[in-house]
Amino acid sequence: MRDFLLYYGMFAIYYVFVINSLYLFIMMFSFKSIMGILKSSLYSRYQALSGSPHVPPISILVPAYNEELTIIENVRSLLSLNYPEYEVIVINDGSGDETLNVLINEFNLQLSHHAAVRPVLNTGKVRGVYYNPAYPHLYLIDKDNGGKADSLNAGINLSHYPLIASIDADSLLEKDALIRIARVYMENPEETVAIGGDIRIANGCKIEDGIVSEIRLPNKLLPMLQSIEYLKAFLGGRIGWSAINGLIIVSGAFGVFRKDYVIKVGGYRGGYPGEDMNIIIKLHKYMLENKLPYRVAFCPDAVCWTQAPDTWKILGSQRRRWGRGNLKNMIEYGRYMVFRPKYKIFGLVTLPYNILFETLNPYFRITGLLALIGYVLMDMTQANILLIYGALNILYGFLLGIGALLLEEIAFRRYPRFQDTVKMLFYTILMFFGYRQIGVIWRFLGHIEYMRNNNSWGTMTRTSWKAEEKKTISSLEVRG
């Protein structure tokens, strides 16, 4: 028994090493691409491009469920983007609060029973489309509750343009985020099927009129830890994955897609969370099976600011949902596509990585730790093995954190103060003392919920951007 525990513990140690080494390997591609991204971003004249008649028009889809607190600011911010031709389609997904009414009142929208909805995708019942010619680029769809995927599909049915952008109702786009993504699309329009934007945490930032006017790191523990997590995932991971065309997810908070291909793959899948990963998997599958040249790109300088959960309860609910979504996608598609050469990088690298190191991660980590604890309890003289396991986790995680901060410093410098870098480094280490472990448990619980067929969205409460703004101002005042 003792030997078994030791061997299993050793396996867990090397598992941690391999998972992080692979991540580091992917990060190297991010480093390889970063100068090109920086120069393209620096030297593309977005102001001129945002007035160009050659930029493709985009339909922005905003699914909203109980978003009465944030929706007005969000829509106002979307209506003032620097982009030549676009429309904003808000989809009220049977909200139980005043989301519909606040939008109708704010924009003086009128019910139109006869809007041109082309039913290319099946959706829940659409109760009506609201419109006001004074806001010619704004549409509001009111429909029965059917989930985020169903809302996006309803938005696609109404959309008038060849590109669609999905944006969360609790997020704020930077004014030139869309034009930056459009530039990436215009460089290779034929092959680009989806482009993801960079998601950053808005907690702590100063927000005025739906625009992040002053960038600050979050003041609270949980948003700060998530800020580091997002930085690692988006800069360290997604730039690298997109460089080898192995990106498995374009965040639901902000992504742009070719509408024709989204329709060809049957639109967004409802019923389960993880629709953002699901649509990308389906796009990879469709393009590879039909032998069509394609790419799923990532545009790290197109930034979308989002509210991060600031309580354990809400964060846990979100992470369990992510766990369920990931497992569902891997069961539904992963097991058929993994290690099959016809799916190229996606089948041979991305999916194995995702299954072994994302989906199964909680099992290896929890059981590995338990095995090592059991082994040490049987022989206290071997306590150093537990220390090695812990140190390996922390050091490698810290190294990856440094890598992400380096990428940030080279290309973006959104947090220019020296103390911000020190603070981020501190939290990069801090996250290994409890936060990461709880994250693993949440994922595991998400899998249990999946087995028990629990498909609810769980708790999700929003804070008004105005409240967030007031909080930031008051905290700045307190700090003097």
Added chain:
Amino acid sequence: METPLTIAVYMLYGLCGAAVLGLLVLFVLKLRHLAADKRERVCLEKYQDYFFYIQAYGEEEGRLKPPAGVLTRSEKRIIQKKLISLLERFRGIHRQKLLDLCEDLGLVEMDLKRLNSWWKWSRVDAAYNLGMMHAEQAVPGIIRLMKKDDNDASMFIFARALAKCARQEKDLREMVKLLVAYRQNCQPLIVDILSDSQIDTGPLFVSLVSEEDADLVKVGLIGLTSHVQPGMGSILDQLVNSADKEVRIKVVKLLCRDIRYLTKRNVSLFLTHPDWEISSVVAKAIGELGLSTYIPLLKRAVKDPHWWVARNSMNSLAQLQVDGFRALCSILEEERDSCIREMANQVIQKELEKGKFPSIDLEQQITHQQKLLFYQEWSRKTLNTAHALEK
């Protein structure tokens, strides 16, 4: 058991070393950036009066004077950045004087040398700066870079720089060919890049339309949408039958911008074209251009099996004053296909709903009232007929 654990310990040492190295690089980079920011701030403050001078004396005769004293290389860089931002804001003589100043300060020469740097990103920086300074001397160097450099997104930076520097059409043509060879199907971006050029690109687009390469033809066609050129009819007529579908669509889009090309023969041909995109574009254009004479053709096109063709035809009918609206209503009576009837009803109701929103345009209000009146009379008559038939 000792061996695997020992390896793990070695891995820890390795990680420690890498982390320390990473931290060092991060802090050095951070401090360098902070120092550069500070240097820039100090320099801009030092030359604040000089920047006032070049903005105030931009319209005066004679060249702008360079700042007094000897400039360091780093000061030159900072001043160049400021001048580039001013160049983007000014036009005409003021811009020309700033361009002359860049030359006098030796900025053009400095970047011309950097075009040959062994460090790729220095070459990219130099090309961008030279483009912003409209340096004609840089043209051969940038073309050379476009031909030699690694094929990545920097191609577009070089191309934009070249568009700004070029004074001759042949250079732009070469740039277009290089870009098309580098990546197909980015024609809208190429046209956007060409719009930065100082020279008239109209003749270039005309000549590209006659090329054999379909990608070059597409660049020409997209360019011509904003550079109307006379006497293109015969070339465009030939391209309508191009083997490339995208070319065909783009040609028809171009033709739809000019009423003269929308003859009865053409409209009839396009509305029944095998490419639904072409029929859809033409159906839409008829409404936008107010071509009431084609109402009978649109009435036929509403039966097209493709949704967009049918929808655009109906929308156009609704746009074509009362006559078009009347034709749309008649579809409800005459058409047997329930889907078409339903769609027509949707478009009619949508058109009538426009009355909910107060229109500031008097003409629009009158037209709407006329349509409403017609609809009320028509529906009353239709209902009476239905009742009579029931009896």
